[in-house]
Amino acid sequence: MDEINPAVSAFVQEAREILEGLEALLLDLESDSDAEQIDAVFRTLHTVKGSGAMFGFGTLSRFTHHFEDAFDRVREGRLSVDGRLIDLSLKARDHMIALLDCGGDGPGATALEATPGAVALLAALAEITGAASVAPKGAAPQATPEPAPSRTAGRRWTIRFRPEPDALRNGMRPDLLIAELGGLGSVEVGADIGALPALADLDPTLSHLGWTVTLDTDQPRSAIEAVFIFADDAELEITGEVTEPAPENPVRPVVGQAQPAAGEASRKKPEKTGESVRVPAGKLDEIMDQLGELVIAQARLSQMASHEPELESVVEEVERLVTGLRDATLSIRMLPIEVVFGKFRRVVRDLSAELGKEVTLITEGGETEIDKTVIDRLSEPLVHMIRNSMDHGIESAGVRLAAGKPARGTVRQEGGEVLIAIEDDGAGLDAEAIRAKAIERGLLTSEAQPGESELYQLIFAPGFSTAKELSSVSGRGVGMDAVRTTVDALRGAVEVASRAGLGTRVTLRLPVTLAIIDGLLVRLGDAVFVIPLASVEECVELDAAERQRESGRTMLCIREHLVPFLDLDVVFGRDPSTETRRRVVIVKADGQRLGLVVDDILGQHQTVIKTLSQYHRDVEGFAGATILGDGSVALIIDVATLTRRALAERAERKPAA
């Protein structure tokens, strides 16, 4: 089948999403298996099987059939949910993804089907389903199907289905869909031939027919929707009535009854996670640009309307709408960090088995919303860190018991605003081993006496590892280096804290978003700059005496603490300000307090960060730029690099003096 066919690629994409969901379902099943969960797994498999066959993924469909069989048994209570079943199911799921990646039936899929792994998997599935039928296990109580929850007693559904004219070309097979409906219960099918043209005008590649199917079934609505899940180029309407079957035949012609809205509504996915749309990030940026312009136009409008009292309420309305639109657009980019946490459950489960350590993963704060681009780049390094924790941090069960710790180790993860901490209750970092290794590798001189946190930072050096032997998991010293590179690229920082015998905590400090920040608007002459509010501690007035000081002292005494300050005029190479009432913004960078002297503080502003072009990327001290309400461009100050630049300049000047 043609790979470029949009219907096929839609199937592949949807199937992939469904299989991702399946992984989570299976892992949930392990901890808590109720009938509804089992039904959900079964439905998922059934969907992939049915639509796989329809789109030319016969191998996938056949394999899924065996998998589905196993869960059919679970559903009937003839097979219990245990670790073995979950293991097997997870492997089967991976195999399904591999089959999906082959892009349909062909030599690739056939070869994959013949690999020893696949054969063993099929044998194992056959064993489960076969063995169980010979000697039904004492059905686990949780696996006993409750007849009620998902099955509603005899319901009659009317399904109106009309493929779009070119649906057949895209690979839709209405006959298979209707046959699948037949599998759900007893059906009566009526065809609507009203749109059929005269024979002379008939194009056999177009679909002219519609069907009305009356289905009596005890299956829920979601089962019917699942049949049509990939048939999205069709009008679809599903109506149900709880009845004793009515005697008259409710088949009615569908001519002139276009129901696009109903089609939309009834095609919801059966998954509990709501429907989602994939959008290229570039399009979102485009919307943001347009919005920025809208905000500016709106600002101009309200300026003009200030002389026209009649316009005032309209302008206010527009302003409210524009603000709402901007917030909604920004929120599109945000995702709960939970989506990455989901991946870790599988990693932890697989690694536990591989390393022979019992490990629990506890995640907290999964609802924290983070920019999608941050999340995408974060998932790899977080996996690295979890692997590290499990391999190096958590001791084997025997050692843990000897140390009086529970046999089960824990790895914790908290996503709190901008702090992501990975914490384990393992052995802790071995400061002496790190020191020895660092000296051996020439990163430290043997006399150096670095502080603990400095020493721990060495684990981020490329190729650094104190593991005595390599495992398949870690020890090559690649991981932490990659972590640091990613975090730096995201404008974040990494901190390590560790106590021997008690555990290790690695904290990533990250900006919540790369797209938007709360900023403090400051003025220097007639130029406006934005300082990220997150790094601002307080604002104070600059004493007149301080300004006139000629001794060269540049520090303030704020509540008994000495705070150095920088005059931004000097840092930015501007002419010295002549204004009389200047202010100091106290910021925190790299754990240090620093004052930035500005002419005035204008207020707070939520700003959309735009990255600087390649011409300005290397200019130190700026994190990006933004467009202000009046349409002017303001630069966003990056406090950390600004401080570093100032320090470097000072250092350059020192030897000359």
Add this chain to the structure above:
Amino acid sequence: MTTASSLSPAPNRAAAPEMVLIFRLSGEAFAISVSWVHEILDPIPMTTVPNAAAYVPALVNVRGAIVPLIDIRHRLRMPPVTPGPASRLVVLELPVAGVPTRLAIMTDAVEEVTETNLEALELVPDLGARWPEHYIRGVVRIGDDLAILLETENLFCPDAERPALA
């Protein structure tokens, strides 16, 4: 795009007439392929970027996008001028070091879009101008006038300052 080939210095291939935008800098006519031109704007407020390289001193807001302003006068070693009533901002969209980039240049005046035959492109003779030669593709005749066809690839290259000094 036919313009991609027009970038390479192969005048023989460019038998087809090329549309160019003519603009003025200190009275001199310069030409740039229209396929790079995104729009032409009246001067708008610009934001100076402290500590930036001298040839790219500022940012402007072009319809919600933040666009760097390239000072081509500086690259061509012309003295700075204050924008006058005829000054126009020309927004270009072209690949810079392989990346599609939108940028703006300030011109003293925008004159016309005209057709030119690149076969008639003449090289600037040695000592013919003070401009760094790698920013210039050659001279074309527009009627009785001369127009300098700019080599955009070098002119807008972020690192071009170094070969210019070497």
